[in-house]
Amino acid sequence: MKNIMLFLMALVMSCHVMAQQNRITGTVTDKKDGLGMPGVNVLVKGTTSGTITDMNGNFSLNFSGKDAVLVVSCVGYKSVELRVKGDQKSVNVVIEENSELLDEVVVVGYGVQKKKLVTGATVQVSGNDLQKLSTTSALTALQSQTPGVNITQSSGQPGDGFKVTVRGLGTIGSSSPLYVIDGVAGGSIDNLNPSDIESIDVLKDAASAAIYGARAANGVILVTTKQGKSGKVTVSYDGYYGSQYAYKMPDLLTAKEYMAVQDMINFNEGNPGNNWSALLPSALKQSIEDGTWNGTNWMKESYNKAAPVQNHAINLTGGGEASKFSLGFSYASQEGIFGKPVESNYGRYTARVNSDHVLLKVRDFDAIKIGETLNYSYSTKSGVSTGNIYSNSIHSLLTANPLMPLYDENGDYYDYYAKQRNGWNYDASAANPIANTALSSQGLNLSKSHNLQASAYVQIQPIKNLIFKSQFGYKMSANTYRSYDRIKKLSSTNETTTESVSQNAGLGASWTLDNTLAYKFTLNEHTFDMMVGQSAERWGLGDNVSASGKNTLFLGSWKNAYVDNTKPTALDQITAGSSPWGEGTLASFFGRVNYDYKEKYMASFTLRADGSSNFAKGHQWGYFPSVSAGWVVSSEPFMESTKNWMDFLKVRGSWGQNGNCNISGYQYLTTFAFDVTNGYYFGKDKSSQTTGGYANILKNPDVTWETSEQLDLGFDARFFDTRLGVAFDWYKKTTKDWLVVAPILSTYGLNAPYINGGDVENQGFELALNWNDKIGKDFNYGVNLNISKNKNKVTRIANSEGIIHGDANVLSQGTDEMYRAQVGMPIGYFYGYKTDGIFQNYDQIAEYKAAGKGVLAGAQPGDVIFTDYNKDGVIDDNDRTMIGDPHPDYTLGLGINLSYKGFDLNIAASGSFGQQIAKSYRSFADTKTQNFTTDIFGAWTGEGTSNKLPRLTSGSHTNWQKISDIYIEDGDYLKIQNVTIGYDFKKLFTKLPLQQARLFITAQNLYTFTGYSGMDPEIGYGYDKSWVSGIDLGFYPSPRTFLVGVNLKF
């Protein structure tokens, strides 16, 4: 179809040409390398006749009249205009890359804007800069490139997500920024391959984001997928293949070491050592003692060394004046480095079709234009569980005792029966962790998901610069999940007696309709760019179904684990459930005026009104205004004197309000629930339940918008012939009327509803520096460095104690709450006792007591010195305070790129500083028999031996049961994320029928500078809470990867 259209266009043009007299041919070359430039637009100024250069940069063009002006333009290059005479037959044009970056256009909400005129705080990252880092997720690649955007992996497992916060955590509710993909709000960036992305623009300040008022409180990330370009069809292939390795393995105790430590615990408590001969099978004990067996290192047994990762992407771009298209197909897959024999696995296929068509062109503008974008992805994921201490496969590998073999004498998993056969009498509840994962839904699971994100628009321009655009966006997703629990008996407490299969599936959609009307005009050098719009969105149009069954007919077969293959019995019925998705709507009206005078003074005003179905009538509408202004100081006459070293200086400021309405619906009604927990088993029959109905939430008719208000002051400057660029922003963001479930007295016997219950403040700055230069003719280099600082503080929580409590039993069973949100403190700070080292002797204990400092009853040398924080002479719960802050003070991104002829070298690094990590690789306060890392050799064993780790005791000791800073470590790190060396063979073999033939090798996560003792300091895990992070219970680490790849462009 497109080809036919192109053909017709060409026909029309050539007919037109017949009547003309002059013909000119030429070549367009790139100033940088002197090579011909394909795909460059050449237009006869003031007419519609034009052409595009071929693969070697050649063109030919007809024009009428005596002479003409040719306009030669290409995205990313400075346009060139040159006059040609009627008798001239050929011309050579040299075009130069546009180093004047300020002429770049950036994407803003519902439109684009010249970067020079932007008055808010935004950051743009090009798709190329993402792609060159060779990651499967675009967010990994963004990490080092977006100051003010903190991106932390929730887990290093393939396909697992990230925690993304823009300018600090503003809420304990949903804190994820709004993703707008090709103009459609609410998509997911995970469904895109980095190769699909043209650019990413992050709207950080309130004024920039205000146009998305309703959901912009956490910042907005605008993703533009690759758009069609007119010119010859270019085809590119980008692919890589790599192997992944563990960056750092924890040092676990060997069997012999473990036995010694366990005995020492007994001695320390005045008990005899373990009678290992009675506890362990004699052959096992013998092999440990004579050194033929060191015990099981469970992490190593589970290690999937050289786990493969690969990515392949094909992109096609092309089109003519009237129609342009871009197609992309990709496949990515990644295995996890842990979890063997059920190692994690992630795979994703994407397809993209984007096109634009001008239906009617009037003079020099497009009167009617239509277009569409379509992104489809299919992904599959299976993984090991990475949650809390009770269901975390990595944690159980770290804690399992090394005395237990992985396999029994028959090569089967060492389980309860093997223990019984062999005469194992040690720790009856110890379960083989690899078998536990491999035989349960912790490892036997598979999710599949299909995602479609599509949009179509029509744009009508009745008179020049008056543009009406109507865009319809549609998102659809379908997913299935299947898991399987096999029969096993691994210990006296770890037993599954019947097999069970669980399946669920969901299918749903949402749509958005946006209509905007924009008009741009200039009056006496006053330029007004105005836009009004309306938007309607409906989501949650879908259903879930789920089913589970027991007693499979294909015993032990994962591939046959479907509910249909289970056999119901009287007791084990197939259960099923179904529910609609929570439907919701949002209606909006918005408008924006951008003004500038001579591109020197700029101002922008935005107002958005949003109505949300999540609130009761009368509380549905929220109004979100913003204002911003900028001044290009360097354009002032009085700045002439600085021109020789400063090219550009713009100062800007903005203020605005954004909203958040992201809560579950119907909080304004008292709803009744009829769930299984609230039924009752009357009568003799113990398997049939009488349904109960109860009010599950108390209505809050007043619940309404959360508002985020932000002030931003900043400047952009370029120095030394634009070689040095500087951008600086200072901001203060206040989130007011938090939507929060604040605990209420349980005395009223109802669950707490959402209230507008708190305020939080984030304040900080961002500084981005870049230096680009060349030495000699061929050596180009550039350095980008960005630094951000943020300080987070809760300023109000609307219940009487001003606290939202965290969970207990996080680091071990039997420990108190260890994180919370509290007025005056950062969200999710670590809460516990400060310590003052270890008591070395009884004199020291007596000194403490004499000085009136609290000492725990029964304290003895080797015990932790808990700080009497409130100085009341006793150590009690009131001495607990902040012992750590998981939020970094500073984050840093660094990029270095060098190129020489065909060679290029890229280095990317990112770092976080000032945050703490709560680490517990075993349940210190709980189970005595869990394994240790070799750090335990640093425990106190006598005066002067340690001032950090207390003496060895069994789990129940207060030394570990009281959450204190002995669990806390500084988490500062700088990760060398990527080092890539590439060579473009086109430079060597210029005759290659390719535009590019680059071969590269990359090392990812090459080195981490950190003092942190764990496997990976980048810890997004926070007990499954969005507002908590930095808790390391055995975190699935990100791998170190070596890969080789090619970029081919035809």
Added chain:
Amino acid sequence: MKKILYLAVAALLFASCNDFLATENLTQKNSENFPVNETDATQMITAIYATMNIAIQKGVNKTYFYIAQVASDDCYGGGGENDKDAQASDHLMYYGESLFADFWSARYQGINRANMALANLQNVADETIRNQKTGEALFLRAYFYFELTQMFENVPLISAAPENVSQAQIAPTQMPADSIYAHIASDLKKAVEIMPAYKWNEVTSGTATRWAAEALLARVYLFYTGFYQKDALPLTDGSKLTKDFVITGLNDCIANSGHSLAPDFRSLWPYTNTATMKNSKYQEGAPKWLKDGENPEQVFALKFSYMSAWVGDKLGFSNQYALYFGIRDQSTNYGLDGTYPIGQGWGQGPVAANLWNDWKTDEPDDIRREASIYQVKDNFQYGRDAQMEETGLWQSKIVATRAIVGTTDYPSFCSSSEYYGDGTSTGHFQVSHAQDLNLIRFADVLLMHSELTGTADGMNKVRARVGLPAIAYSLDALKKERRHELAFEGLRWGDMRRWHEAETDLAKQVGQEIWNKGQKTTMKDQGAGYVARYKATRGFFPIPKTEIDLSNGALKQNAGWDESANFSSWNN
């Protein structure tokens, strides 16, 4: 011009926006469409009962019934070395200032549901059914308040559900015990007056009946008048509820309910089931377990189910007391020769040796001693899985009961194919206890009748069942009888408090032989000691700190629960 047109269109859109923004909740009923009929009202009543299972799900170690075991002189805390809350509760100390928050919350959840149901029962058209349902809600509300006030004394009194969030943000004040007892007595009095006289087996088992209300009223009366040394219960209208009213109720229950004593005492407990009996020392005389719903002695019980699961929110459907009070870590090699038929559990509430020994002295021929307490054999290995405060004595009433059917060893009889004829599952020892928890037994009704009337008739019926001779009534004899008949059934703690004998009886636990992690030692006083702790607290436990913190000072902590009551541990 175009812009004006557009704005006009926008204005029209705005007008229709309110319809666009109206969405419908498809999965939940709400206050606009519930409750409207009799089915709805019944569902609301059912959900009150369900809060009892919710309290179980949140951990039975937080419930009054559990505290009444471990705090009494019958049992210690026990458990593993990390079950410090169990050991703390035994010593009338605390480990975790908000330990009882879940129990507090579950009971008030029940109260709130009862309040809401009572406000909506006019939807039930049939008067008899309405009276029965109203009585059930009143009974349950009274039961919940009675447990709360026995445990925390001055608790807030909520008698109507809040309308919205703002109302629920005002902290309610604590009420004096008299007001709470007046509320309980008034609820029960009304229940007794209006509930129909269905025989026990004419209603579905588990349902609260008029007989249960009469029995509970007697229990409340005895505790209140004993503990507070009063002669009558107060009522909300200012009048008094007399002893005569209570006795009349018990007479009604004894004469008209159809309840009777089971012929064999041992038939009340699951170890006399068909599968367990074959290998058990209890088989003499072949008593046969009276399955749930077939037991004429059960006046009121908490029901459990087989449909429980460890994960999710079904845990409360299994009788977790049976798990908590089971023997800790019956690991690989202990097997049948060890402790059969007492099943595997978490080793909490080991029986204090003074009970075992005193019983022998007081009533040497009482078969109930060995029918209620299991003593381990000589070859038993102490200290499994770091068992603390171990005595070698385990109660066999409310405990995991294993069963062997063919070659299959079931962790609980209630998961066996004997109990579930077509069942194939062997169940899991942590979730497979489906037996009812008897909360009011007819033997208790008879004993309360004796105590209130000062006559020996009821007491001697109870004695006759276990082959003991009739004796004359004395309060002292009655006290012993209650202790023996009702051991481990959640009543001893209330009895020792209302008789004002707690201090002396608790002191007897000190010096008794115990094993900690397999090391033989003796029970000692912790903190200020049993006697001083009882003096300081009068047997009341701490109000959860979470509630105090949230109440903005409206709730005051009970006496004796400062930092000095913090239990650190046996070995710190």
